Amino acid sequence: MLDQLLLILPMAITVIGAFFLMLLSWNKRFTLKDYNLVAVFFLSLSFILELPQLWNTEVIYIFPEVFGKMYVIDNFSTLFDLMFTAGAILTLLINTDYFKSRNYFNGEYFALILFSVFGMMTLAHSNELVTAFIALEIASLSVYALAGYHKSNRLSSEAMLKYMILGSMTGAFFILGTALIYGAVGSTTLGDIAAFIKGSGDSETLLVITGGTFIMVTILFKIGAVPFHSWVVDVYHGAPFPVTMFMASTFKIALFAIALRLYLVDFAPINAIWSELLQVITVLTLIGGSWLAITQDNLKRMLAGSSIVHSGYMLIAISSIGLGSQEAAPAIMFYLMSYFLSSVGAFGILSFIASRSQKSLTFEDFKGFAQRRPYLAAMMAIFMLSLSGFPSTIGFLGKFYIFTSAIESGQILLAGLGILTAFISVYYYFKLIAMMYFYPTNESQKRFPMDLSGVLIGLMAVLVIWGGIGTGLIPFIPGVDGFIDIAKQAVLSLQ
Amino acid sequence: MEAVLSYIIFFPLFTTLFMGFFRVGLRTLRIGAMLSSLLVFLLVLLVAAYFDPDGGMQFIRVLPWIEHYGITYKLGVDGISLVLLLLIAFLMPLLYLYMWTEERKGYWYNMMLLQTGVTGAVLSLDLLLFYLFWETMLLPIFIMIGRYGSGMRQFNAMKIVLMTVLGSMSMFFSILYLGYEFFAVNGWWSFALSDLSTLELDPRTSIWLAGGFLLAFAIKIPLVGFHTWMAPAYGSAPTPAVVIMSAIMAKLGIYGLWRFGYGLFETTLSYYAPWVMTLAIIGLLYYAIHAIMEPSLRRMFAYSSGSHLSMIALGVFLTNIYAWGGSLYFIATHALASAGIFLMIGLLYKRTRSDNIDDLGGIASYAPRFTFFFVFFALSIAGLPGTGGFVAELLIIIGAFKEEFWIGVLTATTMLSAMLYIFWMLQRTVFGPETVATEYFEDLNAREMAMLIPIVALLLITGIVPSLFIPLFEPQIAAMLADLLHSIGGL
Numbered sequence: 001m002l003d004q005l006l007l008i009l010p011m012a013i014t015v016i017g018a019f020f021l022m023l024l025s026w027n028k029r030f031t032l033k034d035y036n037l038v039a040v041f042f043l044s045l046s047f048i049l050e051l052p053q054l055w056n057t058e059v060i061y062i063f064p065e066v067f068g069k070m071y072v073i074d075n076f077s078t079l080f081d082l083m084f085t086a087g088a089i090l091t092l093l094i095n096t097d098y099f100k101s102r103n104y105f106n107g108e109y110f111a112l113i114l115f116s117v118f119g120m121m122t123l124a125h126s127n128e129l130v131t132a133f134i135a136l137e138i139a140s141l142s143v144y145a146l147a148g149y150h151k152s153n154r155l156s157s158e159a160m161l162k163y164m165i166l167g168s169m170t171g172a173f174f175i176l177g178t179a180l181i182y183g184a185v186g187s188t189t190l191g192d193i194a195a196f197i198k199g200s201g202d203s204e205t206l207l208v209i210t211g212g213t214f215i216m217v218t219i220l221f222k223i224g225a226v227p228f229h230s231w232v233v234d235v236y237h238g239a240p241f242p243v244t245m246f247m248a249s250t251f252k253i254a255l256f257a258i259a260l261r262l263y264l265v266d267f268a269p270i271n272a273i274w275s276e277l278l279q280v281i282t283v284l285t286l287i288g289g290s291w292l293a294i295t296q297d298n299l300k301r302m303l304a305g306s307s308i309v310h311s312g313y314m315l316i317a318i319s320s321i322g323l324g325s326q327e328a329a330p331a332i333m334f335y336l337m338s339y340f341l342s343s344v345g346a347f348g349i350l351s352f353i354a355s356r357s358q359k360s361l362t363f364e365d366f367k368g369f370a371q372r373r374p375y376l377a378a379m380m381a382i383f384m385l386s387l388s389g390f391p392s393t394i395g396f397l398g399k400f401y402i403f404t405s406a407i408e409s410g411q412i413l414l415a416g417l418g419i420l421t422a423f424i425s426v427y428y429y430f431k432l433i434a435m436m437y438f439y440p441t442n443e444s445q446k447r448f449p450m451d452l453s454g455v456l457i458g459l460m461a462v463l464v465i466w467g468g469i470g471t472g473l474i475p476f477i478p479g480v481d482g483f484i485d486i487a488k489q490a491v492l493s494l495q
Numbered sequence: 496m497e498a499v500l501s502y503i504i505f506f507p508l509f510t511t512l513f514m515g516f517f518r519v520g521l522r523t524l525r526i527g528a529m530l531s532s533l534l535v536f537l538l539v540l541l542v543a544a545y546f547d548p549d550g551g552m553q554f555i556r557v558l559p560w561i562e563h564y565g566i567t568y569k570l571g572v573d574g575i576s577l578v579l580l581l582l583i584a585f586l587m588p589l590l591y592l593y594m595w596t597e598e599r600k601g602y603w604y605n606m607m608l609l610q611t612g613v614t615g616a617v618l619s620l621d622l623l624l625f626y627l628f629w630e631t632m633l634l635p636i637f638i639m640i641g642r643y644g645s646g647m648r649q650f651n652a653m654k655i656v657l658m659t660v661l662g663s664m665s666m667f668f669s670i671l672y673l674g675y676e677f678f679a680v681n682g683w684w685s686f687a688l689s690d691l692s693t694l695e696l697d698p699r700t701s702i703w704l705a706g707g708f709l710l711a712f713a714i715k716i717p718l719v720g721f722h723t724w725m726a727p728a729y730g731s732a733p734t735p736a737v738v739i740m741s742a743i744m745a746k747l748g749i750y751g752l753w754r755f756g757y758g759l760f761e762t763t764l765s766y767y768a769p770w771v772m773t774l775a776i777i778g779l780l781y782y783a784i785h786a787i788m789e790p791s792l793r794r795m796f797a798y799s800s801g802s803h804l805s806m807i808a809l810g811v812f813l814t815n816i817y818a819w820g821g822s823l824y825f826i827a828t829h830a831l832a833s834a835g836i837f838l839m840i841g842l843l844y845k846r847t848r849s850d851n852i853d854d855l856g857g858i859a860s861y862a863p864r865f866t867f868f869f870v871f872f873a874l875s876i877a878g879l880p881g882t883g884g885f886v887a888e889l890l891i892i893i894g895a896f897k898e899e900f901w902i903g904v905l906t907a908t909t910m911l912s913a914m915l916y917i918f919w920m921l922q923r924t925v926f927g928p929e930t931v932a933t934e935y936f937e938d939l940n941a942r943e944m945a946m947l948i949p950i951v952a953l954l955l956i957t958g959i960v961p962s963l964f965i966p967l968f969e970p971q972i973a974a975m976l977a978d979l980l981h982s983i984g985g986l
Contacts, residue, residue, distance in 0.1 A: 385634075390630060390631075390634075391623075391626060391627040391630045391631060392627055392630075392631050396627075397561070400564075400623075400671070403668075403671050404564070404671050404674065404675060407671055407672055407675045408675055408678075412672070415668065415671070416668060419664050419665075419667060419668050420664070422664065423657075423660055423661055423664045426656065426657065426660050427653075427657060430637070430653065430656055430657075431653070433637075434641055434649055434652065434653060437638060437641060437642050438641040438642055438648065438649045438652065439649075469627075471558070471560065471568075479560075480560065480561050481561055481562050481563055484561075484563055485563070488563075
């Protein structure tokens with residue numbers, strides 16, 4: 001009993017923290033800094049309590065006599081939980097200055113972040129479709145509210161409405177899919193569904209396949225795959241910076257958590273059925289995302305467009321799983337880690353700049369940035385290189401694993417298209433480097449900000465490089481292999 | 496001793512990191528850069544001294560890197576890479592001497608990074624390690640052109656990056672595919688060249704995989720049709736970057752053909768031979784005609800460099816010992832000569848703020864020493880007997896005649912057309928009446944002489960006693976050639 005409670009303590013802490021912050025924000029005495037500290041405290045506590053779980057390879061169901069197999073704790077979910085909490089901590093800490101510079105943040109903001117982290121953690125742990133849906137909605141509703149947090153801003157309100165209306169509508173697909181599957185299987189537990197599929201013929205699985213397709217629509221919408229992408233650029237642009245950062249890095253990872261679990265466990269015997277559909281969507285996503293990213297002037301919009309392309313790369317690997325690639329699932333996990341590091345870093349620098357000026361952050365605004373802030377510019381360049389998959393950064397290895405798995409599963413053309421879009425992405429990422437380094441400015445050089453956000457961004461930059469070239473020869477520090485080993489272990493715990 | 500190659504690669508990088516971390520002043524920075532390059536040169540000489548010409552691949556160093564995918568950190572040096580290694584190490588200190596008065600610190604950092612990049616690409620024997628260096632050596636060039644260049648520098652920097660990355664992406668795809676094929680056959684991953692070269696691919700696959708590599712190298716060399724980045728990039732880049740591009744990076748394209756083209760696709764590369772040879776012969780003539788018409792000196796020698804590199808590429812695809820020996824020898828001597836001439840153009844530009852032929856003239860009457868060096872390097876580009884270029888070009892032409900009479904004739908035209916544009920250029924720049932720009936033309940100072948004399952000396956030695964150098968690499972290319980002819984089934 002007690003050990004089971006201990007296991008769910010990390011999730012419990014986030015939700016307790018969220019309620020605590022809600023109560024706290026009644027009292028007007030506290031400042032934003034206090035709220036931020038409290039939120040970070042709860043998240044860090046959750047992170048630290050969860051960390052030892054990373055070495056636990058058992059699969060544990062929580063209170064099986066009550067919940068059955070609804071709620072599972074395995075290495076896979078632990079790794080995702082750690083990414084969520086780390087992502088939330090980073091978004092909160094890096095944006096400290098941003099919160100100060102804008103007047104619309106208050107205590108509920110932090111509560112919402114914690115609620116959505118709780119939702120995402122539950123999503124990663126859920127082994128049952130209804131639980132997954134509830135968790136997804138907890139996380140989504142919090143993010144809808146966050147996206148519209150700048151109430152007086154037209155763009156922010158537009159983002160919230162657009163996201164919420166479309167998101168709720170596609171959310172309905174999930175529940176419809178669940179109902180169809182329940183109709184066929186009589187259970188919504190992933191293990192039961194998988195067993196049913198294995199044990200029955202084509203005609204009986206038809207409902208399950210239809211249901212699965214509906215669920216897929218929801219997930220594809222949330223990760224911004226083309227043709228469900230129309231919200232991405234506007235929402236990313238309209239939402240306040242810390243929220244965009246949170247959505248791009250953390251929330252997106254959560255969706256891949258459920259997608260992977262569904263795909264690897266639930267629909268494992270029939271996931272080849274979707275590969276053609278997925279391939280078409282992948283092609284559209286890669287091309288459409290590249291087009292969106294190239295045509296933007298605003299950096300936030302460019303990163304939004306390129307986040308679609310990154311989803312596309314991971315979709316390549318998802319359809320590779322269906323075609324029998326062993327390396328694809330760890331490749332996605334690794335790619336998520338690498339994308340997480342690079343995009344949090346890049347958004348962090350943007351928010352750093354935005355907190356000190358009211359610029360809209362177009363490419364033009366970055367002219368001469370290297371002269372004004374050489375260190376930040378160098379880090380930004382590192383993040384851009386990593387996002388474009390330049391060798392010697394972690395982003396390159398992420399792409400390497402993805403494309404290798406695509407070739408392994410015989411999707412040679414898709415791998416070729418992926419490499420082609422990676423080439424296109426060199427253009428829009430290098431454009432920023434060119435803007436930063438190739439134009440002179442009259443403004444004088446500023447000192448490196450030795451505050452928390454500066455140090456954290458620096459740490460991310462180091463990790464990005466280390467993840468790309470790190471050698472395993474140094475004892476106690478995991479090298480490049482270490483990252484993929486963690487990912488492999490997590491995927492193994494699913495089977 | 497076994498780690499010496501790693502030191503050679505990473506010493507400049509560590510110097511950069513160290514100095515960047517402590518934010519040293521300009522004086523320390525340039526002394527440090529110079530010392531690091533001299534130390535590397537000494538280490539390279541040491542490698543050359545212990546090098547056994549008949550020993551094949553030597554100084555091999557293998558360390559695990561990404562064990563799960565069998566990617567290793569594998570270095571080694573053989574006759575072909577030794578030539579390039581010596582070249583890089585020899586040119587670097589001279590370039591630093593050229594930039595001695597340069598005050599922008601980023602310039603120095605970029606040059607050191609560039610040295611690490613190109614040296615690493617020459618010495619890597621693992622395909623992904625090679626790819627890593629091949630891509631990263633582009634970054635310093637990107638920054639050098641875009642930040643310190645002239646003209647439409649931002650645009651031209653972007654252009655060279657995009658075109659080269661297109662090539663390397665196609666190579667990356669081929670590398671991945673090869674790696675997977677190896678895994679499918681053997682059940683374990685490896686990206687080491689020595690492992691992948693044992694793969695037996697079916698001809699169709701092998702042909703398009705070879706195409707992926709070839710595209711990367713064709714853009715880097717550049718062959719005609721893949722050359723649109725060349726003249727703008729050479730025109731905009733600062734002199735040290737131009738020297739590296741023409742003397743080292745373009746040669747790396749040829750080196751790649753040898754090492755990876757023939758190393759991996761021994762039998763199928765010949766499928767592309769007619770295409771490449773046609774492009775190379777068109778390139779020979781096309782670039783030469785461009786060079787004749789070009790009014791800007793730097794762009795003119797960019798085209799001249801393209802013309803000679805086409806000749807080297809042709810030599811690589813003419814599979815006989817004369818052409819191969821000549822090509823490898825030409826890599827070295829052309830690198831020296833083009834380094835020399837681009838340095839001279841840099842010096843000229845510093846003095847007159849122009850590299851346009853129409854603005855120049857009459858330099859000979861003000862600056863005899865400058866004129867001597869300028870004429871010497873220009874003539875050695877044209878293949879003056881007594882310089883190394885002559886020996887090399889002659890060997891390639893002999894090889895071409897052995898292959899086919901008409902190829903020989905067309906190849907020989909490079910020497911003639913080079914004479915044409917070189918002499919015409921000399922007549923208009925150093926001789927003739929003086930112009931506003933060349934009035935009070937300062938002659939070379941001691942530092943500049945010190946930088947140029949080693950190149951002149953080496954060009955003369957390579958020209959007069961080629962027998963000093965050829966034995967260094969001859970056994971290996973003879974062995975490679977025999978191997979190749981054996982496997983494509985003919986002699």
